[in-house]
Each structure stands twice: as C-alpha cells, then as structure tokens.
Amino acid sequence: MPSTRDQLTRRQTSPAFLEYAMRLLQLRIGDLRWAAPRPPSIVSGVQQATTEPNECNQATVGISPTNPFESTFMRKRALTQSEDCLFLNVYTPGSEVVATPVGGLPVVVVIHGGGYAVGSASPLNGADLIIDSNHGVVVVLIQYRLGLFGMCLHCQLGFLPGKAVKEGGALNAGLLDQNYALQWVQTYISDFGGDPTKVTIWGESAGAGSVLQHMVAHGGNTQPPLFKTAMTSSTFLPSQYNYNDRIPEMLYSEVVNGTNCASSSDTLSCLRAADVNTLQTLNYNINVNGFFGTFVFVPVVDGTFIVERPTVTIGKGRLNGNHLLAVTNSHEGNLFVNQSTTLDVAAYVKTLFPNIGSIQAAGAATLYQNYGSNVDQANLVMGESIFVCPTYYLLPAFGERAWKGEFAIPAGLHGDDAPYYFTSLPGRAYNNSQFITAFSNSFLAMAMFETPDDRYTPGDITPSWSSWQYDLTEMMFNETSAGVPNIYTFKTDSALLERCAYWRAISAYSAQ
Template sequence: MIAFLSDIVAGTECGSSSDSLSCLRAADVDTLQTLNYNISLAVYYGTYIFVPVVDGTFIVERPTVTITSGHLNGEVLLAVTNSHEGNDFVDQSLTMEISDFVSTLFPDVQPWQAALATPLYQGLGTNVEQANYAMGESIFICPTYYLLKTFGSKGWKGEFAIPPALHGNDLSYYFTSDGPPYDNSEFITAFSNGFMATAMTMNPNDKYNSSDITPAWSTWVSGHTEMMFNETEAGAPNVYTYTTDDALLERCLYWLSLSAYTAQ
C-alpha cells in the first residue's frame, strides 16, 4: 500500500509539497482517476487494492477474531453462497500449481503454509479448477461457515447452483424485473421467500406463500444441513436439503488457520 501511495504522490507531482495530503486533495480529478485506473489494473488478477485495513482504531481487529469471539452485529444469519464463487476472479488461462497460486494470492502466507493446500485441492480437477475453488472458498465460502458456527441455532445455510452459478448470478432471482435466465416461478418463489421470511420473522421456515416448495430448513449447526437451490436436467426446480461436504469443511479449517496471513 505504501508503494501505491508513493506512485500516487509522484503521479500528481505532490512529492515536493510540504503537505502531500493537502496537495492530493487539491489534485486534478482526471489525473487522480487515471492513477486509480492504472493502479487497479496493476494488482494481481481478481484482487482489489483499495480494501479495508485493520488500523487498530477504526477497525480494531481482524474479522475472524471478532466473529470467533462471538461479537456479532445481528440476531440471525441466512447465508447463501453460489457453487462457483471464485471463477470470475481467476484468470482461466492459469497453469500454476495450487501452492504457487496461494502464495501469489496471499503474499504474506509462507511457502510451507501454501504447500499445505496441495493435498487439499489436488483432487479437485485441473490447476485452474483448483484455483477457482481456492479463490471462492478462501474469500467467500469459508468465511460464511465461520459466521454460521458462531450464530449457532440462529444460522441457516443455502447454496445457489443454477448453472453456471458464478458470483452474483443469484441476484436476478431476487430482483426479477429483467427476467432471470432460469425463469421458473416455483424456483423463484422458493429461492426468494426464504429471505423475505427471515426479514419478517427471523426464520426462513415461516412461509407466507403457499406455493413455496422449499422443504423444512434446519439450522446449519443441526447436522451441517444446507438447502440446495438447483434445477434438474429436465428443467424442473430442484430444492432439497443436504449435508455440507466434510472435505470442504477441512479446507475451511485450513483457511481459518491462515487468517492472520490473509487479512481475515
């Protein structure tokens, strides 16, 4: 971050100013926009440079520390992740081994720590497929389980799997004005009603629509139960409960053990 700040100061010719911050605030907007664009492009594929940091004052500790200590700003949690959260954030021409990908994605992770990812991911397809899983799980999916564990009997978990089930693909099923790709009224009702019920009564099981086909939804701590939202090969809605894969939870324990090195 210090290096990028130096680039901004130099790019705005504020390096010689006695008050570089005031100089930056008065800098030409177009110049700042160009610098922002160039810096954003320079970071590793699928990552972002301008993110929250733990400064010890405004953000006093890492999120996983807060979560695992039970300090939660909420009454209940309904969390739905997509099957392929990481794909859009990985260069699909990638060929590097999973340990190298982990080291590149998280530079503070030591080589021996990154090497521990190999036995966890090597059975999950090609190198780029392993990277897809690692990206999605480290950033989106595993932190969800950290939250679910802490919320206990007040947490429910679901998975959105309508192909291709990429990050953000679920949005058109909450906000349907543009027409979702899988335009099935039964599915849309089932998928959206759990959120509405939770907002209204703090429980996704409190159905207010008689056409909701979602079965009874147990909390995640009750046997690691999740709700799958998918479609059959014939195009029928397929909504059912299943148990979280133990191998996924093992990988999440790995990411949790690295949280001090991944800014989580």
C-alpha cells in the first residue's frame, strides 16, 4: 500500500468497494496562491478517511439580464467549503473481480461539472460506475480549484486571468490541478489494480469542457500521454479569451479593486495576502452578476498549457487521446436562458458573446429566425453554440474512432442524463432498468473496450452503434409515449451541422 508517498487515506465503504482519498497538495497560507500544483508533503502510515473531503469554494451561475463585459444555481451541501480541497477519491472493485487482466483494469477518471465555479466529487459515487461495468473498472473522482479560488490550502484563483497572473503565478490553475491528478494516476493507479495505459477521462458539462481542454492541451500533443479515451457528456465551451485580452484584464481589475489592492505596487502579492472571506464574497458576487446562464471565471488561452483557441487546435485534427464518445442532451440551452427574455436573437447573440459584431449577429439571426419565439431561439443559440456544436467540432478529428449519442428522456435538459450512469444521484425521471443498462453500459463499454458497441451485459437492448464518421450516425436514447425504451440510430440533422459550421466560422469573434 503506497501510504507513505501521497498522503494516502483509506475507507472501507462496503465489502466489495474500497474508496481512497488522496491529498494532492499541501501549501502554506497565501504563499502559493495562483501557483501550479506541487506534490504534497510525505505523511507515513495509512490514514482513515471517514468523511468526504472538503469541496472547493463555490460560486454560482450568472443571473444578470445584461453582460457586464459588453463593450461599454448554487446548491448548499452539508460539506465544508474550503481552500484545502485538492483531493481525489479512488474506487476499486475489490474482491468482486474474478480475474484482473494483465496490467490491471481499465481506469475511468471523472471530472465533475459546474461551470468551473461550483461542484465537487462528493455527490458522485464511483461505486455506481463499478456496478455498471460489472466490476470491470477502477474509478477516480477528482476535485480542482474553482472560480476565483485556486490552490487549495489558502491559495486562490482557479481561473483568474490577466497578465499579472501569467507573470507571477499560474493561469488555468484548475486545469493544472486536473492535469496533476492525471499524472498521479499514471504513477500510482497500478497500486490500486488499474492499468495506466487504459485511462479514460470523462466529464459532464464543465467536466466535459475540461476533457476538451485536455484534448487540446499542449497543442494536442501532451507528452507522455495521460489518457487513451475521452468521453464528453454535454461539452461546455464558452468564450475562451487570451489571458491578457480586454475582458480577462477587466476581470483581474475587478478582483484587485474588490480587495483594495489597486494601490499596491504588486497587485498579485496583495491578492495573495487577502482575507479568504473577502475573496469568497467577491468570487460569489462577480459570478452572480454575470449575464444570465453564464459563468465568469473559465479557462483562458495561456500560451503554455492551452496554446491557442480550442477550435483552432481542433481544426488541425491532432488531439490528445485515441478514441471519443460524445453525448449531448436534446435541450442543452434552456436552463441557461432567462425564459422571460425579450431580447431578439441578434441582441441575445451580441450579449452572450460581447466581441461579436452586428454582422456576425445578423448572420446567426438568419439561421434561427424560423425556430419559434425569442426564447426558443435563445435556447437554441445557447445550447448549440456552447454545448452542442463544440461536440461536432471534435468528432471529425477522431475519424472512425468517434461515436456520438443523444440523451432525450423528457425534458432532455442539461444535466438530466447524470442520474442514469451515476445511479445514486436523485432526479431520475425514467426509472426503467433496460434503459439505464443500455445508456450506462455504452459509456463503460467505451472505457473497457474502446467502443460503445460492445454488449457486455446480457439483455442490453442498444442496437448496433457505428462510428459517427460512417453516414453521420448517432444513437438516440429516449422513451416512447407509452414509457417503453426507445433507443435507435439516426443521422445528424444537416441543418444543425449548417448552424454549427456558422458558429465555427465566427469562432474568432465568439472567442472559442
């Protein structure tokens, strides 16, 4: 047991499942705020993990009717929010494994969602995926710095941008935390029965957006490779500006002014010394004042880890990872649009993407003008530009090694799919065992066999699932009006692909 190397803690959760929590970082107060992650200090012996780790300090989604960066759903939990939050949990099948393959079991690394502002590993139970896989995988759930906050144990700013952070700290600290966790998996997962050459990274929403970030990291050529397969559930790709562009610098200035650091000759050092409660209040207020449905502190192009806008790297066709399974929901945008909005679609586009001009907004308006009311059109703009279309950007880069699915159980909203693979989560509207098996097994088949088309569970009703490259075929996961599972193949809508082509063509303006 590698208990002396990574501040290892262990908890027996059931006769069949072991959960491990690893402390990834230990930092002195303030010294390493906005710094890259480092190995923890060595603590000898096995330590008992009897509770979930602290979740990282949380913010919320924006609720403002305007975007504060134009040119002129926070949930309380019983857990403690803290800067001391960089932990990961490892779940193993334990004695249920009949015969561990040579090299170990495939590994699924799950990156939680939440707009890079909220979320943690605590609501997710890795044992769910182990059961879904018939005890065929090792599961790792990670945490990372969120929003304004960054390095755990009094170390802020997971995604604070700006030239000062570039010069004196680390941009995209939350992504670097994730990258560090993936490096940890490569080094130590074999000690838990996992195979470091068979790692799948999987995320939902901002977790899926994080997966995209790791696909494009280092220009799509991370060495040595940290994963083999990527799975995205509702890929999240908001505007991703250069770290020193107008809007990132406005954000940095807002944080500096909010901490009374504007008069300091070294604003970053001043921020490092700032009171954690002041920073958390600022973190929350800046996010809540963002345009309705958007998140303020998100990844930037830092020139080192993320070397260029993601769509540019994707367009070059070389990405980290060998295989891709991408699933979107049928109504991705609705939760992130004020359903009482009176903005016409052109005005909505310009508010959502502050750098888009009138010509580009008018082009988008033409594409959506026949799709219902202002709200209906805004729902589609939000859902397609930020969640759905980035998925279709990724698929061609993987060729015959990419599969696409759609989750449509009513209402088919963003996040509605999560309880169908993490079955311990509440909120499952369609509690049909055949459907749950078909949907969840597709993901775990991908992790174990590098294709979702392996029917490893008897009774799996999913039809044959071919690569998206062949005839643009997708798998629909739905139910009939009579409540019967309705799982079938279909071809991607050509009008949707046309709209996605437009968003990609103006991605320099949307900063994606």
